[in-house]
Amino acid sequence: MKTARVLGAGVAGLCVAAELVARGCAVTVSDTATQPGPHACSWWAGGMLAPFCEGDTADELVVRLGQTAADWWEGQGVAVTRQGTIVVTLGRDRKELDRFARRTQGHFWLDTDGLTALEPDLAGRFERALHVPAEAHLDPRAALKHLRDRLEQAGVDFVAEPSQADGLTFDCRGLSARDALTDLRGVKGEMVVLRSTDLRLTRPVRLLHPRFPLYVVPRTDGLFMLGATQIESDDRRRSVRSVMELLSAAYALHPSFGEAELVEIGADARPAFPDNLPRITRRGYTIHVNGLFRHGFLLAPALARMAVETAFDGTKPELLHEDHA
Incomplete structure (x- = not known):
């Protein structure tokens, strides 16, 4: 069985873990916090799955990729309200x-x-x-708790320890990853x-x-x-x-x-990041998923899918930044 480690249990990390589980991977998630809570910026999100409204100020990519978010969250069993x-x-x-x-x-x-x-x-x-x-919304805190519970039931191991890369690793630590992503x-x-x-x-x-x-x-x-x-x-x-x-x-x-x-x-x-767009950055066996800005619940599902495809299918999604340093 393939194994992978995810660093960070915010919205990006949990979405990546869900995509890995769907691939049949054995997943370990490292986060010093034992449960979703106010330590993570995704705890304070609005939960709007509103890609068309984001088109007022955001790049076309945000509008396009964000249109898949509501279906993804519903597919995970999260309550999504589709009232526009x-x-x-x-x-x-x-x-x-x-x-x-x-x-x-x-x-x-x-x-x-x-x-x-x-x-x-x-x-x-x-x-x-x-x-x-066509837009929707969800309760971010309920969504985080539900997804974590679902992942635990699927066998994901959550460990409360400092984040550390080990083999195939998906680094989803948000601002804590500035030690590796200096332009965050x-x-x-x-x-x-x-x-x-x-x-x-x-x-x-x-x-x-x-x-x-x-x-x-x-x-x-x-x-x-x-x-x-x-x-x-x-x-x-x-x-x-x-x-x-x-x-x-x-x-x-x-x-x-x-x-x-x-x-x-x-x-x-x-x-x-400086352009306010998220990135997938690959460095050897570590794949960074970061820069979600204010589009966490809207773009995390699409980014997670792309990151896992990069690792297992060798694809090069439009948000991939190769780093050979």
């Missing part, structure tokens, strides 16, 4: 919605009645909106979780704003994850300014957020 995405702007920023529509695909326009039919609690708040029906940088992201008993949303809503863009992702039990900050820093401290901006934008989206319970504030640094 709503995109809105405040009245004074209506040109932002026109610009977004020109730069993206897969959407159609909604008038006030159309938006009300999809999200009744947004009735009367926006004159028009975009609906991107941290991009700080901050999030807020609120609980509201007065507001119901069934799909993620993006509020476009020239200064304070916002996305709101509904979760269970009246919880809403608010995110959007993107700061060039690997500082993990939570800032008052960012939280105030998120809450102000949420209140502009709907006043009910002003009465919501503040449940959690979080921050972490996401690994990114």
Whole structure:
């Protein structure tokens, strides 16, 4: 039986382990943490599987590869909600919605009645909106826990020890891999979780704003994850300014957020290369899977598949960087 080691048990490492198990490999995952938790940047993710919306600022590759994510996660038994995405702007920023529509695909326009039919609690708040029906979302924390449990049941050995290459190794350590990938940088992201008993949303809503863009992702039990900050820093401290901006934008989206319970504030640094695109880097028997930026749950499945194909099929995917040093 083929054997392989995975370094790191965040979203990238777990996806690689799942692809290896599908190949019939005996897999060991090394991570100093015993369970998914706040030590990993994937714990703080929004969980939006929204490749078409990402086309506003991301490379075509992100849009194309991201379209396979929802099917992959469902194939692993993770609960995926396929209700699409709503995109809105405040009245004074209506040109932002026109610009977004020109730069993206897969959407159609909604008038006030159309938006009300999809999200009744947004009735009367926006004159028009975009609906991107093919997009989806999941709960990142539940997905991480489910995938880890599934891998353990499949015989994957999780060891709580320092990461160390041994034979065929997939290095998925995120920013911790800067000892080997010197051009990795941290991009700080901050999030807020609120609980509201007065507001119901069934799909993620993006509020476009020239200064304070916002996305709101509904979760269970009246919880809403608010995110959007993107700061060039690997500082993990939570800032008052960012939280105030998120809450102000949420209140502009709907006043009910002003009465919501503040449940959690979080921050972490996401690994990114200078071009904000992920890479698969092969160095002998070690394959690095890194640079997922803010597209972890969206691109990790495709990257994992490519990395495993590189190891076992000798393919050279478009994201492969050969390193013969």
